[in-house]
Amino acid sequence: MSLRYGLLGFLSKWEATGYDIKKEFDDIMSIFWHSHLSQIYPELNKLEQEGLISSQLIPQMGKPDKKLYSMTQKGKSAFITWLLSPQEAAKRKDSFLMQTFFMDNIPFEEALLKIKMNKKEHELRLEHMKSILEERWKDIKERKVMNARIISSSAILKQGIEQEIQSIKWCDQTIQLMEECKDLWDLKEDHVSIERFSVIERLLSSYFKDVL
Amino acid sequence: MSLRYGLLGFLSKWEATGYDIKKEFDDIMSIFWHSHLSQIYPELNKLEQEGLISSQLIPQMGKPDKKLYSMTQKGKSAFITWLLSPQEAAKRKDSFLMQTFFMDNIPFEEALLKIKMNKKEHELRLEHMKSILEERWKDIKERKVMNARIISSSAILKQGIEQEIQSIKWCDQTIQLMEECKDLWDLKEDHVSIERFSVIERLLSSYFKDVL
């Protein structure tokens, strides 16, 4: 039910086509939502039928005609009602973490490689977000604009960047722990020697030291 | 397509009923996935039809009969194939962050309250995860068990805990920034005085100081 409010929210500040909004969903808005054009277009049509947005057809030369949407008063008040409503906690769906949870079922080297690859993906996304931030930063300085929207989008960018940094750090620390516990992957039983047990106990407590 | 592998993964280590697995989905596994019983039961039936798991009916007194599932060889190899396969990046869907992104549309005090409430939710979840960790910690020490599964579930717990800590810290820093930029919410234009602009510029650069 939140996609419609993502569309409405975007149109609360700018007039735009479905295609324009999609680009934003692939950019900063991807930090909290994502959607396909095949879902955006029907939803925009529905919003227009309900009178929350209105459109004007703009013919173009050499390009397909476009439908420029803008928000109506009715749309604005529906959007504000939603903005004030409480939302239930975001439920994560992360199949990489699912694989990590069960990685005791695959050979050590394969498990390690998976985490190393995941780290690289997070690094790429971090770089992308940092470049978005710097671009906006430059634009603000040049145009000397300042408003509440800049504060709220900065907050989202910061959340996105911090989550990536945290994930990268987690990958490093987890790789380190795994390398120190490599022998457990070849183990057939659930018990190790008393000496080995206390070594791993100390490794685990150092793994968790900054969170407890 | 990952729910079935969550079920398979759980059954790779323990025999269980759909009801048992649901409890685990509500506990640690909630860090990376969640599901309803009405989805779990049909999926287990499908997995059995496909020969990936098998069940035995266990009659109980005073309680409903239960179906205890266990994994077949075919299930085990299908699961390992999936474990080795690359997964695409997790796409977040977070309607709280969506509301935050558009919070310039609501009064300052309402926006602030939303973030404060979100902080409390993260604190509750953090406490819950910490208690899971301590429980497991105690159990390991008592039973002196040690295996790769303990390492992988510790990694997941750490990821869950760290994300909550990061979110709480983000709430604090964002609340602070907002309070220092309160005046922007009453603004009708996009421009502030040169003095105010450079003050906010410095506030923003300090807001981002630990990520750049």
Next chain:
DNA sequence: CGCTTCATGTAAACGGTTACATGATTTA
């Protein structure tokens, strides 16, 4: 006396993804 736990399901509705369809212009 009502709520939670145990235990398994079906059916309808909703949300989201993938594939298909069109077609000119621009870029590599």
Next chain:
DNA sequence: TAAATCATGTAACCGTTTACATGAAGCG
């Protein structure tokens, strides 16, 4: 010459949520 960009959509499918259905035991 092939791919990407601009621009809008439909149809089929799949995954997820909500509502409905049953019913005994135990707890406060």
